[in-house]
Amino acid sequence: MQYFEILKSDSGSKARTGVIHTAHGDVQTPAFLPIGTKGAVKSITSEELKFWGADIILANTYHLWQRPGDALIYKAGGLHKFMNWKGPIFTDSGGFQVFSLAKMRKVGEGGVVFQFDLDGRTEILSPEKSVDIQANLGSDIALILDDFPGYPFEYERSKESIALTKRWAERAIREYQKIVIDGDPINPGQKLWGIVQGASFPDLREQSAKDMVALGFDGFAIGGVAVGEPHKEMMKAVESSTPFLPESAPKHLLGVGTPFDIVQAAARGCDTFDCVIPTREARHGRLYVNQRQETSDKKQIDGYATIDIRLEKYKEDFTSVDNNCDCYLCLNHSKSYLRHLFATGEPLSIRLATMHNLKFYLNLMQKIRTAIQYDYFGDMVRNYQEVVGSK
RNA sequence: GCAGGGAUGGUAGAGCGGUCAAUUACACCUGACUGUAAAUCAGGCGCCUUUCGGCUACGUAGGUUCGAAUCCUACUCCCUGCA
Numbered sequence: 001m002q003y004f005e006i007l008k009s010d011s012g013s014k015a016r017t018g019v020i021h022t023a024h025g026d027v028q029t030p031a032f033l034p035i036g037t038k039g040a041v042k043s044i045t046s047e048e049l050k051f052w053g054a055d056i057i058l059a060n061t062y063h064l065w066q067r068p069g070d071a072l073i074y075k076a077g078g079l080h081k082f083m084n085w086k087g088p089i090f091t092d093s094g095g096f097q098v099f100s101l102a103k104m105r106k107v108g109e110g111g112v113v114f115q116f117d118l119d120g121r122t123e124i125l126s127p128e129k130s131v132d133i134q135a136n137l138g139s140d141i142a143l144i145l146d147d148f149p150g151y152p153f154e155y156e157r158s159k160e161s162i163a164l165t166k167r168w169a170e171r172a173i174r175e176y177q178k179i180v181i182d183g184d185p186i187n188p189g190q191k192l193w194g195i196v197q198g199a200s201f202p203d204l205r206e207q208s209a210k211d212m213v214a215l216g217f218d219g220f221a222i223g224g225v226a227v228g229e230p231h232k233e234m235m236k237a238v239e240s241s242t243p244f245l246p247e248s249a250p251k252h253l254l255g256v257g258t259p260f261d262i263v264q265a266a267a268r269g270c271d272t273f274d275c276v277i278p279t280r281e282a283r284h285g286r287l288y289v290n291q292r293q294e295t296s297d298k299k300q301i302d303g304y305a306t307i308d309i310r311l312e313k314y315k316e317d318f319t320s321v322d323n324n325c326d327c328y329l330c331l332n333h334s335k336s337y338l339r340h341l342f343a344t345g346e347p348l349s350i351r352l353a354t355m356h357n358l359k360f361y362l363n364l365m366q367k368i369r370t371a372i373q374y375d376y377f378g379d380m381v382r383n384y385q386e387v388v389g390s391k
Numbered sequence: 392g393c394a395g396g397g398a399u400g401g402u403a404g405a406g407c408g409g410u411c412a413a414u415u416a417c418a419c420c421u422g423a424c425u426g427u428a429a430a431u432c433a434g435g436c437g438c439c440u441u442u443c444g445g446c447u448a449c450g451u452a453g454g455u456u457c458g459a460a461u462c463c464u465a466c467u468c469c470c471u472g473c474a
Contacts, residue, residue, distance in 0.1 A: 037427050058426075096426040117428050143426080195426090226425040234425090254426035261425075276427045283430045284423095312419065342430090343418095350430050 003191070003218055004250040004271075012378040014242060014269035017369050020056075020219075020250050022088040022140040023189025024080060027055040029250065030266045030372075032365045033090055033274035034358055038063045039073075039083045042279055043351045044358065046085040052327075052355075053362045056087055056140075058274045061133050062094035062125070066116050070136035078138030078186040090274070091139035093130045095146040095195065095223065096255070107147060109164070127168040128175040131192070135179045138186030141219065144172040146195040148224040153199035153233070161224075162197045162208040169194055169215055193219040193252065196241045200233045205240035212245075219250040222270070226255035235264055242269040259288065259304055259364050260385050266368050267381045278357035283350050285310040285342050288360040289322040291387045301383035304360075309353065314339045327359035328352070 001021055009016040020027040034041045034049060037060040041049060049057065059079060064070060076082040079089055098105060098112045105114035111126030127145045134142035146165045149157045176192045179185055194212035198204030212220055222241050225234045238253065245251055253270040256262060262273050278288065291305040307314075309321070317335040329338065329352040341349035371377040 033426095035427065042427085042430085060427080063427085090426095092426045094426095097428090099426090101428070146426095221426080223426065228425085252426090257425045275425050276429085277425055280424065280427065280429065280431085284432095285430095286424085345430080347430075353430095 002248075004248065006248070008373050010267075010372045010377045011375065013267040013381065015266045015368075015372050015377055015381075016269070016271070017372045018250070018271060020088075020271075022056075022191070023187055024086060024088045024140050025055070027088055027272070028369060029271040030262075030365055030368050031055055031272045032262070032361045033058040033272060034361075035274055035276050035279060036083070036085075038067070039079060041354075041358070042283070043347070043354050046083060048355070049085070049358075050087060052359050053366065054087075054358070056090055056272075057085060058090045058092060059137070059139065060092045060094065060097075061130055061137070062092075062097040064137060065094070065125075065133050066118060070133040074136040074138075074186060078136075080138060080187075088140040089137075090141040090252075090272075091134045091137055091143065092254075093134070093143040093145045093195075094125050095130075095143070095148070098125070098145075099148055099150050099227070107164075109167070111145070111168075127172040131172050131175040132179065135176075135183075135185045135187075135190065138190065140187065140190060142176070142190055142192050143221055144169045144192065144195055146197060146223055148197050148227075149199075151228040153201070153229065155199075155201055155204075158197065158199040158201055158204050158224075162204050162211065165195060165197050165208065166211040169212065173215055191218040193217050193221050195221045195223045195254070196245070197224045198237070198240070199224055200229065200236040200240070202236070202240040205237060206244050209241050209244035217249075219252065220245050221252040221254050223254045225253065226257055226261075226275070231261060231264070234261065235268065238265050238268045238270060258386070259361070262364065263368060263381055263384045267377070278361045279354050281306075282353035282357040285349075285353065287321055287353055288357050290324040290360075293387045302380070303383070303385050303387040305387045309335060309338050310342050311339075321356060322360075325356065325359065325363070327356045329356040 004018055004020050006016050006018045018029045020029060034054050034057050036057045039059055041057060073079050073082050101114060105112050111124050113124050115122050130145040145168050147161045149161050180190050194215060194217035196208045196212055198208040222238060225237050242251060250271045251269060252272040253265050255275055256265055256273050257275055285308050286306050287309055288304055288306055291303050292300050293303045294300055314335040319335060320330045321335055322330050338352055371380045
């Protein structure tokens with residue numbers, strides 16, 4: 001069986017629906033990966049995630065290495081068993097932490113020297129170490145350690161970054177072959193994906209994509225985006241990368257994004273996405289709701305808006321957060337109640353809000369798949385956007 | 392009735408002669424949040440003004456003083472103890 005099966009390609013864009021066959025089951029694409037950095041999607045159980053239609057989740061090498069340690073997870077029988085998530089798991093390499101924990105790290109040829117934020121001990125995260133840890137975690141999709149410089153994008157720095165990422169990729173592959181193919185890993189079916197860097201410079205993106213393709217990865221992630229750049233820059237980065245990656249390979253867009261970003265990126269050929277937005281913003285009281293908008297010619301089009309449930313105006317609003325939503329929150333509780341939970345600091349507030357936002361994102365992916373399948377994805381791309389000022 | 396304590400911005404509660412439009416917390420409002428060091432962070436919060444600045448304010452009314460939320464007097468109300 002092919003690793004990635006394309007079911008339907010959109011006629012008007014590079015979007016497609018498909019299935020990634022992993023060692024722990026299938027992923028229907030385009031897909032959104034809820035983020036469970038430390039082995040848990042904050043406040044949500046594995047069972048709930050599965051029930052809502054999440055096929056795959058993302059966890060993080062850096063955090064799990066630090067605590068509880070990959071050796072412990074290996075002993076537990078791998079991350080799947082440890083957290084009792086039976087579906088596919090995608091692990092980030094720790095490359096992002098290289099960027100986000102910038103104050104305490106030093107990037108060199110060998111890897112990243114840094115201090116753990118919890119106990120201050122100094123460690124080196126190398127391409128090999130990242131692969132080793134991910135092998136111990138037993139994820140289904142592992143990522144190579146990459147380097148990217150953040151925003152604003154600078155050509156010379158980005159050029160160095162794709163070169164270093166390429167050299168690290170070669171080392172990561174050798175380590176992967178040693179452990180996962182020739183060794184006795186937790187998950188023999190684990191796949192290693194490459195990462196394309198190059199900011200929004202087309203020539204660098206092209207070069208980086210070609211570098212990765214030459215190394216023969218099973219899938220590709222597009223990294224270095226969602227670091228503060230405008231939406232157009234992000235799309236430019238995507239458009240400059242995908243043409244040089246195999247049509248037949250699954251493509252992940254790292255760290256993206258808003259519902260709008262995701263629809264736009266899916267149209268440009270991205271198959272999977274991960275982002276903290278739905279979970280983090282839920283904890284901050286920001287909820288995503290479906291919202292239709294009327295155009296000047298009286299046409300109703302789909303969109304969405306966000307509301308801050310903590311505002312006083314919802315104090316006596318006994319309607320549901322989103323009456324087009326089928327999540328537990330919307331089926332059972334009012335805005336007034338959720339606001340009250342936030343106001344009083346009840347932990348349930350976080351759970352309910354997170355449930356809702358995740359369901360919103362998972363529903364969005366279902367809408368995208370359906371639109372591609374039934375050939376109206378072009379309309380969706382044209383219309384789907386955030387409705388501002390209508391909260 | 393006597394004695395003592397107190398009345399401060401939406402609320403609680405600091406301040407106790409100038410540096411006070413007034414600490415702080417809560418509430419409220421704005422804005423962030425994109426491979427999670429984030430149940431977090433930043434800002435605003437008397438009125439007018441873009442800034443400078445001006446005006447009105449700390450129970451009420453007077454007074455002392457160059458200057459008062461801060462001191463004095465009277466009044467109103469509240470609390471506590473004794474009758």
